[in-house]
Amino acid sequence: MTDNEQLPLQLYLIEILAAGHYLSVKQLADRTGMHTRRIYRLLEKFPRLGLTLEKSGHAYRLSPDAPFLVHVSEHLHFRPDEIQTLATVLESLSDTSTPVRLLREKIRRLRNDHVLVLDDSDQRIGQNIRQIFEAIRQERTVVLKSYLSASGNTIADRIVEPYLFLPGNRDVRCFEIHSRTNKTFNLARTDSVELLDLNWNHRNEHETDFVDLFHFTGSTRTRVCLRLGYLSRSVLIDEYPRAAKHLTAEDNGKWRFEADFCSMRGIGRFVLSMPSDIEVIDSPELVDYLREQVQIAQSKWGATFNADCNDSIGASDCPTP
Structure with missing residues (x-):
């Protein structure tokens, strides 16, 4: 088997291990079509590449803290143009391997939903994220309906110009019209997001300052x-x-x-x-x-x-x- 033939199978094995379920070597071999000896060799090799494994009995999975996964996850915050580019490249490939097919399906879902929404987001937050994404794409003003302030003391509609998602897509940087200041809003604190028929009028006042680990x-x-x-x-x-x-x-x-x-x-x-x-x-x-x-x-x-x-x-x- 050539390197080009092995790589899709190795990527598929990593994807299966990263799903979070403990699987035995036999189960991994059945899922990937690889020989058990090959699975064992890869399981020995992965930790040296930053793919730390967790073991339960005779079953394995990738550790959520694996350095490779942590490093890669930092760069998986795609812009709309990047999603479009990935889709174009994947659709142009003649490769019909399972990893490529799965990537195509995932990118199609991203394009259909228009934005990356984390699996643990509930329906309301997911809809808020999609609405904000559309507002940024169309450069439109929105109303954050019944927004709960960080202190929890006030609930009010907030009219803002959203322009930047922070990592995880749960927080968004916006220019607030009333206070004329740039603020970070948590999309879990608003009941809904209403798109207004009003384009941005304060683009020059949008600030994209440094964002620290705690999203300040x-x-x-x-x-x-x-x-x-x-x-x-x-x-x-x-x-x-x-x-x-x-x-x-x-x-x-x-x-x-x-x-x-x-x-x-x-x-x-x-x-x-x-x-x-x-x-x-x-x-x-x-x-x-x-x-x-x-x-x-x-x-x-x-x-x-x-x-x-x-x-x-x-x-x-x-x-x-």
Whole structure:
């Protein structure tokens, strides 16, 4: 079998393993048509290529934290023109192999739905995402009906010009007409999205600033360095897979995390959620924010509030603000 013949089968095997179901070598061989010896050799090879495997008894699947999958997922946020290009290339191929056929079907679904919608999105959120996608494509203004503010204090219709999806397609950058400011809106917080018969009128005011891991945006960045334990590292990757590339393993079973942030609010909340498992290193801006939040909490609930917070922000290698 030539390399060109083997590659589609190997890709198909990776796709099956990435589906999340534990499968035995025999089941994998039956699904792919490959010999069991070939399956075993590939299962031995995959971890060296960043395709980390999880094993349950005699069954295997790809780990969701596999470095290769994490790296690839960061680049699977397709623009409409990219989807069209992929569709054109795939349709022009004479290849009828199973992987190519499956890719063609997936791209057709994307084009029919007009936008990438995550599998775990409910029907309402999925419809909101599609409406926003159409608004961006047509450069139209929309109404976010009954939008719940981040604080949860107000519910109101918000008239906006959406122009940029953030990773995951659940958050979108918009120019809000009333406040004349650029904001990030969470599509899970709006009942529905209504397209208006009104084109963008504020294109020059749309801002595409840096977006940090917690989806805060801004033109200024602040470097933050943390030392994470097993729990905090696992939670961070589960909630924000893009964080994996900012982690470096240390000899003591800890992980060093370094990244730029536009606001201390997102990363600050993360640190405060698990203070006993996180150490702040050389990040005075974050330390200032954490101490301010701890003082607010102490003024409300007393000095006994989460004493572990002081352990997290008072490390010897953390500067005094």
